[in-house]
Amino acid sequence: MYRVLLVDDEPLARIGVKSTFDWEANGLTVVGEESNGRKAMRWIERDEVDILITDIAMPVMDGLELMRRARERCPRIKVILLSCHSDFEYVREGVRLGASDYLLKPTLEPADLENVLGKVKLELAEERKRNELYTRQELSDKRQELEKSLMKLMAGEAAGMDWGLELPWTASGYRVAVSLLDGADKLLAEEGGIFLEIVIDETQECAYDFLEQGIAFRAHMDQLLLLLPAPERASLESEERLRSLQTLLKDKGRSFTLGVSTVYSGVEHLKQAYREAREAAQLRFYYGPGTIRFAEENPEYVTPRKEAAGWKHAMKNAIQEGFRENAANVLEHVAQQWTVQQRSPSEVVREAQEVLALFRLCRPGLYMSLEQTEALRTMETLEELRRLLRSAFEQLWHKESGAAEETGLHQRIIESAIDYMKGNFTQNISLQDVADHVAVSKNYFSEMFKRVTGQNFIDYLIHLRLKRARVLLTTTTLKVYEVAEKSGFNDVKYFSKLFRKVLKMSPAEFREKGIFEFGKHDTIQE
Numbered sequence: 001m002y003r004v005l006l007v008d009d010e011p012l013a014r015i016g017v018k019s020t021f022d023w024e025a026n027g028l029t030v031v032g033e034e035s036n037g038r039k040a041m042r043w044i045e046r047d048e049v050d051i052l053i054t055d056i057a058m059p060v061m062d063g064l065e066l067m068r069r070a071r072e073r074c075p076r077i078k079v080i081l082l083s084c085h086s087d088f089e090y091v092r093e094g095v096r097l098g099a100s101d102y103l104l105k106p107t108l109e110p111a112d113l114e115n116v117l118g119k120v121k122l123e124l125a126e127e128r129k130r131n132e133l134y135t136r137q138e139l140s141d142k143r144q145e146l147e148k149s150l151m152k153l154m155a156g157e158a159a160g161m162d163w164g165l166e167l168p169w170t171a172s173g174y175r176v177a178v179s180l181l182d183g184a185d186k187l188l189a190e191e192g193g194i195f196l197e198i199v200i201d202e203t204q205e206c207a208y209d210f211l212e213q214g215i216a217f218r219a220h221m222d223q224l225l226l227l228l229p230a231p232e233r234a235s236l237e238s239e240e241r242l243r244s245l246q247t248l249l250k251d252k253g254r255s256f257t258l259g260v261s262t263v264y265s266g267v268e269h270l271k272q273a274y275r276e277a278r279e280a281a282q283l284r285f286y287y288g289p290g291t292i293r294f295a296e297e298n299p300e301y302v303t304p305r306k307e308a309a310g311w312k313h314a315m316k317n318a319i320q321e322g323f324r325e326n327a328a329n330v331l332e333h334v335a336q337q338w339t340v341q342q343r344s345p346s347e348v349v350r351e352a353q354e355v356l357a358l359f360r361l362c363r364p365g366l367y368m369s370l371e372q373t374e375a376l377r378t379m380e381t382l383e384e385l386r387r388l389l390r391s392a393f394e395q396l397w398h399k400e401s402g403a404a405e406e407t408g409l410h411q412r413i414i415e416s417a418i419d420y421m422k423g424n425f426t427q428n429i430s431l432q433d434v435a436d437h438v439a440v441s442k443n444y445f446s447e448m449f450k451r452v453t454g455q456n457f458i459d460y461l462i463h464l465r466l467k468r469a470r471v472l473l474t475t476t477t478l479k480v481y482e483v484a485e486k487s488g489f490n491d492v493k494y495f496s497k498l499f500r501k502v503l504k505m506s507p508a509e510f511r512e513k514g515i516f517e518f519g520k521h522d523t524i525q526e
Contacts, residue, residue, distance in 0.1 A: 001027055001028065002027060002028050002050040003029055003031045003048060003049055003050045004023065004030045004050070004053060005030075005034070005040060005043050005044075005048075006018060006030060006033045006034075006053050007033070007035070007036070007040045007054040007058070007066065008033075008035070008055040008082060009036060009058045009059060010055070013082070017053065017082075017108070017113070020109075020110045020113065021114065021117075026118075026121075028051070031043070032048075035058070036060040036061055037058060037065055037069070038061045040052070041069060044070045044073050045073060047074060049070075050124060051077070051078050051079075051080065051117070051124075052066075052067070052070055052078070052079045052080070053079075053080045054066055054080075055082045056082065056090045057083075057084075057090075063090075064093060078123060078124060079094070079099045080099065080100055080103060080116055080117075080120065081094045081095075081099050081102040081103070082108075101119065146215050147216075150267075153271070154271060167227075167267075170265070171265055171266060172229075172265065174227060174229055174263070174265070175227075175230040175260055175273070176226065176228075176260070176276070177228060177242060177258055177260045177277055178224075178226075178258070178260075178274065178277040178280070178281040179203070179223065179226065180222060180256060180258075180281045180284060181222040181223070181224075181254065182255040182284070182289035183255065183380070184196060184221070185380075187199070188222075189446055189457070190431065191458055192458035193221065193456065193459055194459070194462060194502055195458075196222060197221065198497055198498070198501060200218055200221070200222065200223075203249060204224055206248065207224065210241075211226070211228065211241065211245065213228070215227045219274075225274065227270070230263050242258060242260060242292065246292055250290065255289055257281055257289050257293075258281060259276075259279065259280030259281025259292075260277055260280060260294045261273040261274070261276040261277040261295045262294075262296060279298050279344070280297070280298055281293065282344075283345070285345035285348070285379070285381055286339075288381060289381070299340055299341060311333060312354070314326075315327055315334075315355075316358060316362055318330060328393070331355065334351065335386065335389075337351075348385065349376050349377060352376050355392075356392055359392055359393070359396055362396070413438050413445075413448065414449055414452040416438050417434050417438050417445070418453075418460075420434060421461060425461055425464040425468070426468065426486060428488075428490065429461070431445070431446060431457050431458070462502075465488040468486070469483050469484070469487040469495070469499065470503075472487065480496065
């Protein structure tokens with residue numbers, strides 16, 4: 001609703017203007033009426049006016065002087081001048097000084113007033129939009145500067161910023177929240193690393209839109225770090241806002257686990273707060289995804305290390321002598337120590353890696369994927385880790401096969417898969433489709449593809465599609481959505497976002513610069 005002030009020394013003229021138009025129905029409200037410019041300035045100084053409709057000829061302060069002072073005080077105000085035929089020179093002067101339009105009082109009709117006000121409303125709306133875009137961009141630039149400085153602090157570098165000025169609330173109290181994307185590895189395998197980055201970027205935007213204050217920035221590929229004000233008197237409120245943010249993200253189809261530090265004062269404690277929050281978030285390993293944990297609840301682990309040599313010796317003897325049941329009992333004894341009271345998630349992962357290393361040591365001729373060891377680092381829950389170890393344990397008792405022979409078979413399978421992908425990447429093919437083509441299971445094919453090519457399946461597929469898109473953009477006049485379709489992307493919005501993420505420019509900018517060079521952007525890791 002735009003606010004209108006009527007100024008005219010003739011009461012009947014004001015009544016005539018006010019009564020001949022349906023203000024409310026047109027998104028306007030008349031906030032007041034005045035008889036001269038001096039009285040009208042009180043409204044201007046209180047910032048209560050968007051549109052000023054004023055007569056030119058008035059006592060005390062005329063309309064031109066009122067307009068000049070009003071626009072000096074508030075440049076966004078739109079001015080409509082009212083005049084008689086004899087005031088034409090004044091009207092020209094008013095338009096020169098910035099009046100939006102003028103109306104002749106003797107011939108004023110409701111339609112004339114409606115047309116002029118419609119034009120002024122459009123001007124105001126466009127200016128507001130431009131100001132909002134400028135403000136958002138200015139805010140975005142400022143946030144990026146703060147994010148970079150905070151990342152430098154996290155890395156132990158001096159950021160050279162006056163935090164008392166930039167983030168004054170860090171002195172009175174703040175919390176760090178680490179937000180882990182649940183199912184990140186599955187998303188990485190199915191959609192690719194670039195898509196994962198886009199998800200975190202969108203989550204960052206959502207956090208900024210939802211939280212009134214604070215800074216949000218990426219700590220790792222699947223991790224968003226939030227620095228939030230948390231004075232003691234508002235700690236419960238900040239906790240509730242975090243819970244609401246988590247629910248909002250879940251409603252958008254993204255599950256996150258949050259870990260929250262205790263309250264700190266001064267950015268010099270940022271790294272310590274981050275460690276607390278990260279440890280709390282990593283308790284997802286025991287409590288499952290989609291939870292929120294506060295550092296006040298972090299356990300203090302006491303790990304008895306004396307048992308390590310004993311169980312390793314017992315496990316090695318049982319495996320080498322072929323006593324499967326004994327080996328299983330030793331493994332179960334080790335796993336019983338993996339509780340939230342006795343082991344941190346990182347300690348459990350390290351011990352599980354020791355178990356896998358022992359398996360390989362005892363069966364050197366048995367092919368056992370090194371990806372299993374790497375996969376342990378990304379296990380989100382204890383149950384996932386237990387399943388992997390049970391699978392590896394079963395492999396110990398299967399007939400041995402030559403690693404070299406299996407490696408050669410994998411190479412041939414992946415070569416066949418890549419030939420199929422190159423011939424069909426513009427179609428809607430999936431990991432399952434290609435796995436079916438080479439007659440292996442989807443999960444086995446995914447691991448095999450990564451091991452042989454060094455890339456995830458989906459990243460390799462995106463690489464093929466983006467390479468085609470770059471060729472089409474620089475050698476044809478196809479529209480961007482047509483390029484997307486012919487390159488294998490069925491969503492032009494996703495294509496444009498992905499293109500910008502990888503190439504650091506939009507498809508249109510890429511076409512304008514005409515910079516396609518074969519091989520220049522051949523990998524999506526750049």
